[in-house]
Amino acid sequence: MAERATEARHPHSAGLHAQPAAMALGQLLDAQIAAISQVRGAFGSIAEAAEAGAAALARGGKMGYAGAGSSGLMALADCLELAGTFGIPPVQTPILFAGGTAALLHMTGGVEDDPALAEADFVAAGFNAGDVVLCLSASGTTPYTLVIADLARKAGVVVAGFANVPDSPLLAVSDIRVCIETGPEVVNGSTRMGAATAQKAALNMLSVLVGIRLGHVHDGYMVNVVADNAKLTGRAARIVSDLSGQGIEAARAALARTGGAVKPAVLIAAGETPEAATATLAASGGHLGPALARLKR
Structure with a gap:
């Protein structure tokens, strides 16, 4: 050897x-x-x-x-x-x-x-x-x-x-x-x-x-994280708050509407309906960047 x-x-x-x-x-x-x-x-x-x-x-x-x-x-x-x-x-x-x-x-x-x-x-x-x-x-x-x-x-x-x-x-x-x-x-x-x-x-x-x-990282955030414990649930809420520009309570409410899914929750907190958030993400291949840009237009 x-x-x-x-x-x-x-x-x-x-x-x-x-x-x-x-x-x-x-x-x-x-x-x-x-x-x-x-x-x-x-x-x-x-x-x-x-x-x-x-x-x-x-x-x-x-x-x-x-x-x-x-x-x-x-x-x-x-x-x-x-x-x-x-x-x-x-x-x-x-x-x-x-x-x-x-x-x-x-x-x-x-x-x-x-x-x-x-x-x-x-x-x-x-x-x-x-x-x-x-x-x-x-x-x-x-x-x-x-x-x-x-x-x-x-x-x-x-x-x-x-x-x-x-x-x-x-x-x-x-x-x-x-x-x-x-x-x-x-x-x-x-x-x-x-x-x-x-x-x-x-x-x-x-x-x-x-x-x-795959679109699962945006601005250094894990936007496809699986929030299955208290630490990750808190992290998901902070991610949604930071990326949507909304408060932590609005972020938590958005996450409750998506079953904890971060990407659509970001869009919902920023003002989209759940249905529109789903459609927007589908159109962007699951990437938040173009979805957020479209929302801001």
């Missing part, structure tokens, strides 16, 4: 065990910062993957995630946030994680080497041609992820491969290649650190760009 950059020796690895706590923590943090800085060089491919994912979701298709181990956990974390942050139905964002829910309580390495498991997970996800799957592997060699990528391409699913090693097998079979070259880890081979940190940052940005393209 020495030929993999993610398995090479980091210059700060030697003597790590004997360092004072503050020095060890400083070197670990510096390595994380260096790793995450490499994401900037992948902006073009991250944007391409986001545009593909948003297009698939907009037409009712899927943008799935696939991975094993630390990369799988980064994929899972991003995937689980999409419903609450952007109101995207989970059925449209399947997660293929090696070992399934059992592996979340006790992670074992063997599941990432099982092609039959990958095949079963791919079938269960229900992808169709034109869908997108984000496949993550730090080394770019994880068998589970490679099988998913291969099956996806054969099914006409767009594969966006995320790897931390250039010229790796995953990138070679991907339609969109997101290479974040993070190099060796301070704890030799522990890609849950620099490589995973960089992957999570990339996914954070990708999913926000997807939300923007």
Whole structure:
């Protein structure tokens, strides 16, 4: 495994065990910062993957995630946030994680080497041609992820491969290649650190760009948020108030008329009827910007 950059020796690895706590923590943090800085060089491919994912979701298709181990956990974390942050139905964002829910309580390495498991997970996800799957592997060699990528391409699913090693097998079979070259880890081979940190940052940005393209982010607000707890209910009311220019009570009243849906509530608080708000949003493809501009004319 020495030929993999993610398995090479980091210059700060030697003597790590004997360092004072503050020095060890400083070197670990510096390595994380260096790793995450490499994401900037992948902006073009991250944007391409986001545009593909948003297009698939907009037409009712899927943008799935696939991975094993630390990369799988980064994929899972991003995937689980999409419903609450952007109101995207989970059925449209399947997660293929090696070992399934059992592996979340006790992670074992063997599941990432099982092609039959990958095949079963791919079938269960229900992808169709034109869908997108984000496949993550730090080394770019994880068998589970490679099988998913291969099956996806054969099914006409767009594969966006995320790897931390250039010229790796995953990138070679991907339609969109997101290479974040993070190099060796301070704890030799522990890609849950620099490589995973960089992957999570990339996914954070990708999913926000997807939300923007779908019209679920306006002026930095989550306008398609699912308000299912007290915190989010209060946030929804503040969003409606700020974007409509009306008071918080008018915002709450508008939300009550929409069952908590923020976008139409903004328009209702600004003076439209519920029926007109629905029609205006339909005409703008669910984007608040042109809907508000039309209302102000």
